[in-house]
Each structure stands twice: as structure tokens, then as C-alpha cells.
Amino acid sequence: MSDSRFDGIQEFVLAAQLQSFTAAGLQLGLTSSGVGKAVTRLERRVGVKLLHRTTRKLSLTNEGEAYLASCMRAMEDLGNTENFLSTGHAEPRGQVRIDLPGAFGRRHIAPALISLATQYSQLDLAMTFGDRTVDIVSEGVDLAVRIGDLRDDPELVARRLGEQYLVICASPKYLERRGSVDGKESLLEHDCIIGWRKGLRAAWLLKDAQGQVEYQDVRVRHELGDGEMMVQGVLAGCGISQLPTWLVHDHLRSGTLVTVLDDFAGVTMPIHVIWPRTRYIQPKVRVAIDALLSLAEEHSDIFMCGKV
Incomplete structure (x- = not known):
């Protein structure tokens, strides 16, 4: 039996997405029992239960949700790297999750991002709007726009858009x-x-x-x-x-x-775009950052709006 740390991940991801060991096995060419055993070995290795099992369907535990998100990001990164190696350029692809302030985000940021998505056929958007300050690292947010002073956080990078x-x-x-x-x-x-x-x-x-x-x-x-x-x-x-x-x-x-x-x-009050600090910024995140910086530069009437 292989002791690779990656054993069972593919089975877990498919089973979690399809909510069925049987359905995952059909795609992987394995039996339902084989998929279930692979996931059990993975759970034993990571030390937590990832899936709730019932006779009707599978569901993720809280730890399973976090682990699935990490697996999906890692698989997406690998896909982006393979695409870059095969084509010679990094095409923005995959879902970019963006958290925006309510009214400002809907009125001034979202239209620019929707326009960006029309330029890249592989780029998918997941935007949330609100004034609740989400923890972008723990909640898996790729990018956020914040209005107001930022606290010093070594895990984040910020670029000023305006005020x-x-x-x-x-x-x-x-x-x-x-x-x-x-x-x-x-x-x-x-x-x-x-x-x-x-x-x-x-x-x-x-x-x-x-x-x-x-x-x-x-x-x-x-x-x-x-x-x-x-x-x-x-x-x-x-x-x-x-x-x-x-x-x-x-x-x-x-x-x-x-x-x-x-x-x-x-x-x-300052307006910033922020994202998690990382050695490598994925193309999907980079194009979104660049789009917002260009938007702020081209529309100073919005991002540097002074006294009327």
C-alpha cells in the first residue's frame, strides 16, 4: 500500500462533490467500497472525520469543508501550472472569490469585474456584498475591497485605490x-x-x-x-x-x-484592495487586481471624490 500523502484525495473530492461513494467510484473505475476505504485511510492520516456517512448520502463535516476547499485550491493551482507549461502563458482560469462593500461594490466595482469575466472564458466570479468584515484568509476569499483604515496584518497585502x-x-x-x-x-x-x-x-x-x-x-x-x-x-x-x-x-x-x-x-476614508500574502499570485487574482487598479486610475472622479 502506498503511503503517499496524496492518497485518497481524488476519491474524497469526487465523493464530496457527488455526495456518493458509488457515483465517485463510477467516475474513477473503482467500487463503492474501494472509494470508501480510500477516504477512511485519508481521514485516519489527517486525524479528523471529513465526511458524515448515512445510507442515503454523504455530507461534509466542518473539517471536511475546510479540507475540500484546500484540495480544490491545490488542484486548481496544479491545473494553472500545467496550462502555463503547455501553452507558455498563464491564462486566468478558475473561480475567483471577491468580497465587496455593499453599495460601493455593486455600483462601482462589480461592473468592472463582470466586464473582466467577458474577456476570459475560463474565469469564473463569486462575489459577495456586505459591510461585514470577513476574514479573507480563513474564509477562502481571494480578493476584497475595504473602505476605512486597515489594521496591520502580515498575512495580507494591500494596494490603495483611492478615498x-x-x-x-x-x-x-x-x-x-x-x-x-x-x-x-x-x-x-x-x-x-x-x-x-x-x-x-x-x-x-x-x-x-x-x-x-x-x-x-x-x-x-x-x-x-x-x-x-x-x-x-x-x-x-x-x-x-x-x-x-x-x-x-x-x-x-x-x-x-x-x-x-x-x-x-x-x-x-481610504479605499484598498487586499489579498492574502503568497509567493505566487494566481493569474485569476492578478488580472482582477490589475483591473481594479486600472479602474481607480481611469475614474478618479469616483475613487478620489472630494467636496461637491
């Missing part, structure tokens, strides 16, 4: 109904619309007379977990909100929204 400029705005009908916003302390009296706090302090970033950034507590009336919905709430006159100019630019130009507390505006 967003924050303003506090309201609809004219809200100001007619509730009165003007006079001084930063009045934010404790007005109806404020914020994003989902995750239990954190309800405060906005303002600049003082010396240009230093400070936190100002606000009175929360509505807590909306999506930037587009926050804009809709402000447009409807439900309250005032601190929002990036790229999100409200057109409304400020048309007059459907107006800025308030302009003397305290000017806070910026």
Missing part, C-alpha cells in the same frame, strides 16, 4: 420640518440615520477647526444596514446622515439633498 469623502446631508423638507442643524452638538437632538453598528458607539467622524478628526456622538433614529437604503431614508425626510459623496453626488447637484455642518466636513 471617499464624507458629508452630512439632509433633505430640504426635513430641515423645513425640524429646523436647521446648528453646531455639532445638535446632532444629539436631530433624527440621525446610521448604518448597522454591530454594537459599536453611534458616532460620526468630524473635523475640528485645526483639521483633526474627532468622534461626535449622534442621536440615532434609524439604523439601516445598506448605503442605498440610507440615502432613500434621507431623501424621504426621515433624518440626516453622514454619507460618502460618491453615493449622494447626484442628489446634491440636483438639490434633492443639501449638506449641513460643512465647517466640520472633510473626513476621508
